[in-house]
Amino acid sequence: MNLLVAVVIGVLMGCGVLLLLRARIFPVLLGIMLVGYAVNLFLLASGRLGNTAPPIITEGGGPYADPLPQALVLTAIVIGFGMLALLVAIALKARQATGTDHVDGAEPREQGR
């Protein structure tokens, strides 16, 4: 189980990075989204995963999952959302100003064709 979770996190991170390293703004956006998922899962995982009950107190309930990482992840999700939104806005404006959606704001020199 743990191993599988770890693998999933890795895949998310790896593919996210792959997209992050692309030159166009759209792949970069999705890359950041994927990396965000990976990071959130990682953060959750730092509280260990298992067959536990949600940290909502009930008489005789438990064992409960570690609530702290969940809280952190929640904050992280929100912040990540805000960041992404602003990035999209800036990217749009840059796209409009530079006439290209290359992340460097300029088309690469035409080569080999």
Added chain:
Amino acid sequence: MIMLAVVLLPLLGSVIAIILRRKSPTLLAWSVAMPVISATVLLILQRPQGPEWMVRYAAWEWLPQLGLEFALRVDGLSWLFGMLILGIGLLILLYARYYMPADRSFARLLALLGVFMTAMLGLVMSDNLLLLVVFWEATSVSSFLLIGFKTYDGTARDGARLALTVTATGGLALLGGVLLLGHIAGSFSLGAVLGAGDQIRASPLYRPALILVLLGAFTKSAQFPFYFWLPRAMAAPTPVSAYLHSATMVKAGVFLLARLFPALSGTSDWTMIVGTVGAVTMLYGAYYALWQHDLKGLLAYSTISHLGLITLLFGFATPMAVAAAVFHVVNHAMFKASLFMAAGIIEQEVGTRDMRLLNGLYKFMPLTGTLAIIAAGAMAGVPLLNGFISKEMFFAEALTSNALGVRWLEPVAATIAGALGVAYSLRFIMEVFFNDEGRAHPKEPHEPPMFMRLPGGVLALACLAIGIAPALFITAPLVPAVSAVLQAEAPVFDLALWHGVNAPLLMTIVALVIGAVLFRQRDRLMAWRDRLPTVEFADTFLVTLQWSSIAAERMTRRMENGSLQRYVALLLGAALVVGVSPHLGVPMTWPDAGTLPDVASATVFVLLILSVIGTVRTIDTPVTALVSASVVGLLVSIIFARFAAPDLALTQLLVELVTILLVLLALPHLPAMPKILRSRSRAVRDALLAGGTGVGTSLLAWAVLTRPPVTMSGYYLEQALPKGGGRNVVNVILVDFRGFDTFGEVAVLGVAALGVAVVLQGWRSGPVARRAQRNRLAERHPLMLTVLAQALLPLALLMSAFVLLRGHDLPGGGFAAALLTAVALVVRSMVPASGAPVPRTRFALPRVIAIGLLVSAGTGAGSLLWGAPFLTSAYDYIVIPLIGKVPLSSSLVFDLGVYATVVAAVLLMLERFGALTTAEEPAPDSDAPPLLDEPMPVAVLERSS
């Protein structure tokens, strides 16, 4: 205090100059001269007396941690130099009054001269080596500004740049050396350092320290091979050249040799380096002086030569040599300054400094001529003049010394230098004032105003006086100076005109004869010289400077090539390297794979992985990729649910919704551009990085997951209900235990929204957008959705209220509720009926953001009133019909604030993004291709980064 006054008074002068800059030149000159005069008087009062030349100190703390004190001393050496600086300074002020054009620039000159004087005085009087360095660099900078005084003149700028480059760099070397000396001696106080001579010479750091210090001295005193800045510095106004670049500043280097003599001298290193450099400089300067046609050029090279002579004397390192050196410093300052003034007068009166255009001036300006002849005689070392006496002493030392290992070397070198000196002195006099070939001058020459002649005259007469009766005039100040240098009793030297016929006298005669011969043969020599290839070192240096700065610029662009991908790659690479490094060599203990996952989660995982890969594969078809990305998000939220994090699941789901919505709204404005094929190497690099980070993260996660849990969650679980008044621990943490995080987080969201508003403000979208807009309105809203949306809204609002209120006990809370509301509003507004894709809100969303934040802050601050810290919560239960028993806690109000801010923020974002598609006039990039779901066939190669 008096010493401080001496140092600072000239600075006061420059302040006055700036204030009175609009007044008449004469008044200006006087008002600046006054402080200088008073400083001179004060310094005279400070003159060292008593049998062992009592030294005066004054010190103020500056930066004790560094060992830096504002400590001044007046001993024989600093007094002598101080008098030179002030005395000649005064004459220069007078001279400048007549030399400079009577415009605003005169004030600037005076101001800068004042700054320089203070720096120079501080340099010679500082009792702390670090303080000395401070003033040292100050002289470099002020000299830079003075050389570049004629800012419009290219040669002046080059000269200034050259001087600064050489001297300032040397100053930094000096700083290094001084720090080393302080490190060895354990203090920067001059006394301590001079006392620790043996310790210093014994230290392993002696050699680096010596070299660094000498670098400082040699660059400043224009020693070979650093001499080349000095001739170029002649682009400065003549008063400046006379003052800085012959009389005072260039003497700072030899002053340093004198100051640190007891600490550094007395080793073979010292003798070899100082002696050799001095000798070479002396000959080199004299040789080049011979060929100059520009009067100031000749004087500059002769200055270099004389500085070399002084350095060589310090290289001899005998007490007598030191005495001779100090003596010659004084003499040189006098006759050279006088000669520069003469050159300036000639330039003013005749309109040129080129000896090839000058002749027979004596009949036009006999007085000036006579004075110049006296000074030049001193320069040549003619008897009856001060130059003669110090030259004699120098010859005597050269004969006895064996510094450079070869017995005959010094005497011969000395004689040659003397001969050359005679030759160029003769040239200066004869070609300018005599051998009248009836050449026409640019201007009709005549004597300058009396006061312009006066300063040079005073100096020339001084040369004469010292030359005739040295014992009378110079011994008194000289002896304490020498003993100050030696830190011991000065040697007994009888300065007299006539020592009888001895070897030095013979050398003088030889020099005079050869010099005369050289002068006679000058035309032939010139012809010979002109056949030689000439290389201007200064030019090459400047060019190199230019070139290397261009090269640096190129290299920088190469590294900092504006490619985001490179920067990201560097970041990830760095993270990867440092992240992996600790595990190298550490035996990897593979934890067991743990329990097998249940089928449900297994399928979820597999689906997730598949859809992730799907996203990457379809990245060139935006909409598809986006859809699969959203599937990923969905699955992630399922995983959250699976691992007992319902709040996360809920939030993730809603955030996902909004995110996708935003990107969808943005997509029409990101038309697919030609696909970028990465070069093979790039593809490999990216793959490696991606793989590396992926695997690395996996391993990290796995390592963490398989460790026995260490956590502090116990407290939260126990205290959430009793102290936080909520069953949903996560929510309690968010609004109470760690409410401050949430506060910050909400602020972030608010900024994000405002940022979006700012960035997208005044957006004008192109036809692309319009097309997209039409499509949306036309097709994208089946009736079903419309009805649904209509029906959903109230339900959703009710739902969100519920979620908000029960958030403390069940999954939910302000944030989830807010998203719910926002989404509902947006979905509702998606229907054609409402026109624009996003509701035109009636009230200003930014204000709502502000109010929400203020509410949260207010609840937090409320607790301050009860003396409890910020965000201290209090709660009670109340019963609301339908919803039931809800905890009405301050944290609920806090959550309300969060709710308001988040709704407003999200709506603001959506509003702005929605507004993108309400089109106005076409944008500049209206040629952008429309959004296609197939990648465009054309492709370009990514530039390597």
Added chain:
Amino acid sequence: MMAGYALMLPVLTPIVAACVVLLHDGPRWRRGVMLGTSIFLVAVATWLLIIADGGAYRVYRLGDWPVPIGIVLVLDRLSAAMLLLSAIVGVLGAWRASDGTDRAAPHFHTLYLLQLAGLNGAFLAGDLFNLFVFFELLLIASYALVVYGSTTPRLRAGVHYVVLNLAGSSLFLVAIGVLYGVAGSLNLADLAVRIAAAPASDTALLRSGALLLLVVFALKAAAAPLSFWLPGAYTAAAPAVAALFAIMTKVGVYAIIRTGTLLFGSEAGAVANVYAPWLTGAAVATIAVGALAAFGATSVVRMVAALLVVSVGTMLCAVALFTEQALAAALFYLVHSTLAAAAMFLVAGMVPTRESTRVTTGTLFTIGALAIAGVPPLAGFLGKALILQATPPDARGLWIWSAVLGSSALAVIALARVGMASFWEVATVQELHDEAPIRTRPSSGYPAGGALLVIILLTVFAGPAGDYSRRTAQQLVTENGYVQAVLSTQGGR
């Protein structure tokens, strides 16, 4: 604790002020609030500095929860100094922005104030995740400020700046995850204890976490090889914004010092001084990269940005030694170089100027150049001398010495070149200052002058300042002082 709520003020005031700004529009009002708040922050910071210099750590438990359950704000000499510094820079930036920059688009004042709030929060945070939150706050505000005015170069730079920092933030979270997963706490003091006590089996993991943190902070501090983003962003940004950003890199440096002494200090057992080996190399490399860029720079702004990088490298050289003397030197130099950079960004915003103001601007430039090049007589020189003095003359020392002295020389030469081009050969001014805004009112010289005045004061009163930084360093190297202070504070509930 009397001054308890005082710790809230640097964070809370600007946030509230930002909201107030939003509530009522009217440029004068908004500008007034911005200026007023930033000046008020100077007062608060001064007060806190006096409190902190008492020597005792001030701990503020938010929500009155016991340590380490709740979030704490901690005030010590270091954070107090940083607060004052950022407040001063804040005033300078606000002052400069008030001559029209803030009219280019709405919400400048709000963003500016929230940026200050983020900075102050980061300096006070006593909790790793809370530090992250405030990093994000100051970052997102800076994103909006970088692109403020939406000129093409700003947008272009903005995309880079945002994406790169988003990647950095993700790394930050991973690092937090690792540290929490292994040590099981977020409170810095508590973490320090747990890390020191961690079993040998956890060492490698902890080191990974620590070094990931270092990378994140190095990115913020613009240390090589993560420094290339800075010139683009800073040269594109408006002068007022760039001036404020002079403090931003120092947040990274601050975080390195804080975590490097507190979490991974000499008492951290197996992970003690985990930063040092990497940091020295990075620092020297940073100086090299920056000096090269400065030497080749073709405009004042570019040069200032490059020299900012150099200054970061210089102070990191000292930080990497993690000795009391070196940290003191680093702090002293940090204060000076921040002010110098801010001043020069303001001056750079003024060139090219009209004949009438050329002499003024030229003088400002000359003084600022002396300051930022770190040559006598201004405090930069003192700082560098302190750093060199704190560097033992060994192999590593040789590197640091040559880097620091060499870069200073290059800086002087380069500044002379650009300065001449800007003020002496007026012909070439235009082509030289493509990045810099042309129109400047003479009044826009006052903030720059103010900055230089502060530097001169720092130079004159170097003694007291040096003393303070020495005391600060003492506080830093006695880690358990912080730990004791935080862990021993009794929770109300």
